[in-house]
Amino acid sequence: MSSHLPYIAISAFDIMALAAVIGTLATGLWIIPEGARESFHRRLWRLTGLSLGALTLSTIVLLIGRTLEMSRQSLRHLGHWLPLVVRETSFGHIWMVRPAMLLIAWAAWFIARRPARHRAAYGALLAAAVIAFTRSATGHPADQGQWTAPEWVDFVHLMAASIWAGGLFAMTVAIFPVLSKARLSTPVRLALVQRLSSIAAMALAGILITGVLSAYHYLGGIRPLFHSAYGHILLVKLAFVAVAIALGAANRFLFVPRIRAAEPAPRTVGTPAPAHEADERAFSHLARSVAIETGFLGAALVAAAVLLHGMPPREMEHAMGGTMARVSEPMGRLEFVRFKDQRPVRPMPAISTIRYGVLRRSASEMNGTGTPRPPFNQIAL
């Protein structure tokens, strides 16, 4: 596990940057009500730019990290392996979609600097969604091939998780700190928290359905949940998710009704109302609770990154059951082919290498037919 820590950190950074981009855009488009858009546009636009900067950085670091992970070489040899990874592996081919999508997202972000440019914001969201799909297409879900059901389930899971976790992050960083100064009418403020609560509830429903489907797919039953390292990490993640759900329920059923009850006499939308003390107190409780919920969701995202670098029990059975990787042509093209592993004691693969495409051993370690000479140790690939 410890040798995987840098790669886990890179995945966590990439997931968080993606969630921040998607969540901030979703907040501007779906959570902030019409009467409040002008007040928060600048802050949300700046946060989207910062998140896009982080996603651009994580895209570069991800490529470097995967190259080092696949080649098992140090940074010194990066210049040799990186072009090979981009040109010759399925990960590299899919990764190349990212810079193109980032360019589109940056252009859309620039256009959306003025309020009411919704189409540009949707363009940036679409580009971010394609980037999310590149994650699903290069993770465990892609082990059974591209465009498969597990890939789509993972994509929906990632999008819903990004909307929930990223949306709460945007609210915590960009909206709540200036909410009381924004001089919004109470109905507009109420509409804002109600929208936040509804979007979070919808995202949660999507996350739970897709999460359970993925978990069943990778675990293959209930037992491995309690008897495998992968299952244990999933349990830790579920603990973080459970706390976040409890906090979300408190927001929906405790704080939002309190805000509604604290609402002074009904006013027309758009008319500024003097801040009501009880109203302010209820809002500050909600803001604190949302900040804590964001923290637990951040922890769940880190746990998801650890899962991505673990070996799902179903895949482990498969790998230990006799299929391993070899280089098809020792001197030239590097690609993934399956072969029968004849060794009596098979080493436990440290990571699921299958999904990476393959960058393998030197030609001297292959026999004439391109099969690795024994002993063939996948961990050293």
Ligand code: HEM
């Ligand atoms: C019932 C609750 C949940 C279950 C059972 C669940 C289960 C899973 C499983 C099995 C995976 C696949 C990991 C792999 O590829 O090996 C996954 C991925 C992931 N989960 Fe969850 N999850 C749940 C809730 C959440 C929540 C609340 C979040 C957000 C904070 C979240 C964020 C993620 C992310 C970001 C990924 C990685 C997707 C990717 O990069 O392809 N999950 N989850």
